[in-house]
Amino acid sequence: MSTVHVDRSIDARGLPCPGPLMMLIGAIREADVGGVIEVLSSDDGSKTDIPAWITKSGHELVSVVTEEGYWRFVARKAR
Secondary structure (H helix, E strand, O other): OOOOOOOEEEEOOOOOOOHHHHHHHHHHHHOOOOOEEEEEEOOOOHHHHHHHHHHHOOOEEEEEEEOOOOEEEEEEOOO
């Protein structure tokens, strides 16, 4: 498995929905096209909300990894 360079990491563990998603949206807006953002979230809603938003907004969901007690989402800004 190749390692993706992460340009910005957001630790949103412990924040309730929609906090992690809103932090990702802000980071995507600030990132350059091709920028990679990682979000760590322990909120159950993020498991579906973050991938759905990434897909709906036309960006790339690079990976979703289940860690102990949280998820690691990695997204690439596509436009």
